[in-house]
Amino acid sequence: MPWRFLGRRLQQAVPVLLxxxxxxxxxxxxxxxxxxxxxxxxxGAGDAGLAAQLREQYGLTxxxxxxxxxxxxxxxxxxxxxxxxxxxxxxxxxxTRLPVTLMLMGSAILVSGALGVILGGLAGWRRGGPADLxxxxxxxxxxxxxxxxxxxxxxxxxAVKLRWLPLGGIGSIGADLSGLAAVLDTVRHxxxxxxxxxxxxxxxxxxxxxxxxxxxxxxxxxxxxxxRGLPERGIVLRHMARPALLPVVTMLGLQAxxxxxxxxxxxxxxxxxxxxxxxxxxxxxxxxxLLAGILLAGTLVVVVVNILxxxxxxRLDPRVGDGVRATERRP
Amino acid sequence: xTGLMRATGVVGAAILLALLxxxxxxxxxxxxxxxxxxxxPLLAPFADARFPLGTDQLGRDIWAGLVHGxxxxxxxxxxxxxxxxxxxxxxxxxxxxxxGLADDVLMRVTEAVQTxxxxLLxxxxxxxxxxxxxxxxxxIALSSWPPTARLVRAEVxxxxxxxxxxAARVAGRAPLAIAFLEVLPGALQPVVALIGITxxxxxxxxxxxxFLGLSDPNLQSWGAMIANGxxxxxxxxxxxxxxxxxxxxxxxxxSLTGDSLAARLGARRRA
Numbered sequence: 001m002p003w004r005f006l007g008r009r010l011q012q013a014v015p016v017l018l019x020x021x022x023x024x025x026x027x028x029x030x031x032x033x034x035x036x037x038x039x040x041x042x043x044g045a046g047d048a049g050l051a052a053q054l055r056e057q058y059g060l061t062x063x064x065x066x067x068x069x070x071x072x073x074x075x076x077x078x079x080x081x082x083x084x085x086x087x088x089x090x091x092x093x094x095x096t097r098l099p100v101t102l103m104l105m106g107s108a109i110l111v112s113g114a115l116g117v118i119l120g121g122l123a124g125w126r127r128g129g130p131a132d133l134x135x136x137x138x139x140x141x142x143x144x145x146x147x148x149x150x151x152x153x154x155x156x157x158x159a160v161k162l163r164w165l166p167l168g169g170i171g172s173i174g175a176d177l178s179g180l181a182a183v184l185d186t187v188r189h190x191x192x193x194x195x196x197x198x199x200x201x202x203x204x205x206x207x208x209x210x211x212x213x214x215x216x217x218x219x220x221x222x223x224x225x226x227x228r229g230l231p232e233r234g235i236v237l238r239h240m241a242r243p244a245l246l247p248v249v250t251m252l253g254l255q256a257x258x259x260x261x262x263x264x265x266x267x268x269x270x271x272x273x274x275x276x277x278x279x280x281x282x283x284x285x286x287x288x289x290l291l292a293g294i295l296l297a298g299t300l301v302v303v304v305v306n307i308l309x310x311x312x313x314x315r316l317d318p319r320v321g322d323g324v325r326a327t328e329r330r331p
Numbered sequence: 332x333t334g335l336m337r338a339t340g341v342v343g344a345a346i347l348l349a350l351l352x353x354x355x356x357x358x359x360x361x362x363x364x365x366x367x368x369x370x371x372p373l374l375a376p377f378a379d380a381r382f383p384l385g386t387d388q389l390g391r392d393i394w395a396g397l398v399h400g401x402x403x404x405x406x407x408x409x410x411x412x413x414x415x416x417x418x419x420x421x422x423x424x425x426x427x428x429x430x431g432l433a434d435d436v437l438m439r440v441t442e443a444v445q446t447x448x449x450x451l452l453x454x455x456x457x458x459x460x461x462x463x464x465x466x467x468x469x470x471i472a473l474s475s476w477p478p479t480a481r482l483v484r485a486e487v488x489x490x491x492x493x494x495x496x497x498a499a500r501v502a503g504r505a506p507l508a509i510a511f512l513e514v515l516p517g518a519l520q521p522v523v524a525l526i527g528i529t530x531x532x533x534x535x536x537x538x539x540x541x542f543l544g545l546s547d548p549n550l551q552s553w554g555a556m557i558a559n560g561x562x563x564x565x566x567x568x569x570x571x572x573x574x575x576x577x578x579x580x581x582x583x584x585x586s587l588t589g590d591s592l593a594a595r596l597g598a599r600r601r602a
Binding site: 015017019020025027028030031068140141143144146147148149150155157160187247257258259260261262264265268269279280282284286288291292294295298299302303306 | 339356439440443444445446447448449450452453454455456458459460496501531535540542543544545554557561564565568572575578579580581582583584586587
């Protein structure tokens with residue numbers, strides 16, 4: 001394990017997380033109405049006295065500096081506050097929803113990365129041919145489609161017309177499955193959302209892989225490999241595709257945030273109880289502490305995914321030494 | 332530039348112009364409020380000449396909704412993207428030109444904004460500021476400026492070492508004047524490549540926000556039409572399909588036009 005590299009990367013992540021934490025504080029400050037207003041509106045009961053008492057209790061009557069201090073100390077002890085809508089600690093609510101989103105996001109990153117490499121590699125290898133044209137045009141069109149619409153189209157086709165796959169959710173209700181059957185049931189439910197999320201972000205990887213393949217095809221080392229009379233298969237895989245993978249891997253990390261953002265609408269469309277749908281629920285119920293917690297948790301997820309991707313990059317590119325960040329090597 | 336590239340550029344520009352024409356002439360093509368009930372509910376497309384694309388469950392004209400929605404989507408997309416690019420240019424120029432501590436601070440902030448999932452940030456901003464067209468623009472602009480800032484900073488770092496910038500310095504011009512009047516114009520060209528992507532992304536974010544119910548309730552928008560169509564997905568799928576095609580066409584035309592514009596400028600530069 002490259003511990004020094006990990007240490008450096010964590011060090012880089014600290015200022016980012018601090019800035020986001022401060023930003024989230026000010027976001028909450030500019031909000032009209034506060035948690036007490038939302039709470040009273042939700043419960044439909046209470047008077048001015050109760051409101052004042054709750055504000056005192058939540059520390060909402062203090063000065064800006066004191067409020068910030070309270071916020072910072074609570075955050076330092078991982079206390080994200082109390083969710084108004086769920087009447088439970090925010091951290092608890094997020095923790096129950098996060099695993100589903102990680103599964104959705106992780107699978108979508110893998111699927112779109114793999115598909116992008118295969119299709120982009122094929123397009124770049126057969127540059128100018130019918131395969132290249134088909135793949136490039138398809139990627140362009142997919143890129144222009146909103147994710148939630150693609151998801152609804154998938155539902156219309158596969159769940160309503162063909163009835164092959166379930167409409168939504170992450171498991172058959174009341175089916176009481178175990179073992180392999182339970183896993184298969186989850187896979188069946190995640191097929192459409194993962195596919196939709198992966199396809200919406202596919203275009204970027206196809207483009208990158210195609211361009212990098214073409215660049216590698218024109219490179220000196222590929223020419224040298226040809227001159228040595230190596231078989232075409234080996235040249236395409238080892239001399240063209242392997243170096244072309246690197247920018248795609250970097251982009252997978254950079255796009256982690258976009259994927260997480262995209263999962264908001266995808267989870268809403270497919271009724272998946274994850275972090276994305278939770279953020280929608282937080283917005284519709286004006287649960288600001290929960291929304292703030294989701295922003296912080298989402299940022300943390302992106303940071304962690306980026307570090308994992310950088311570790312993967314180091315394994316793929318032997319040239320990267322200690323302390324060099326993959327994302328900085330390639331602008 | 333290849334022939335295919337030129338062809339797609341022309342197609343993109345043609346679709347974009349058609350959409351712009353529809354948006355501008357929305358009041359003439361489909362007079363009246365598109366949110367008004369005008370016919371029998373759930374008419375299928377092509378069934379009634381008065382409502383060429385049918386009606387929704389409240390008897391609202393789909394064609395009128397699409398035409399008026401074009402206005403909202405294209406305006407919000409263009410204005411939000413323009414604002415995002417302006418913020419990005421400002422931050423990138425200051426960071427690249429000032430260097431040192433200012434550069435460090437600005438770049439850490441850029442990195443932080445880029446790390447927060449863009450759509451989550453836009454969603455949080457709209458929900459905090461309130462759902463109106465202006466706030467949607469602000470939210471998209473504040474969440475999507477980092478790529479421009481990074482690109483501009485890199486270019487400014489390159490350009491500021493050029494001789495003519497030194498000449499301006501020797502001539503005694505004020506530093507900020509040098510940054511924005513001498514360095515920035517030389518650093519702008521690669522930004523053109525980002526315009527198409529940024530506008531397309533802004534249209535997509537606007538439609539997703541509207542889909543989640545975070546758009547101006549008094550204006551018909553494509554995303555809101557799709558959200559409305561979800562309720563009748565089984566019996567009237569066209570209520571979902573048609574507005575989606577409009578969004579995809581808008582984003583596609585913008586990105587094709589942007590790509591070909593960038594390629595054209597790039598080619599002229601190299602020539």
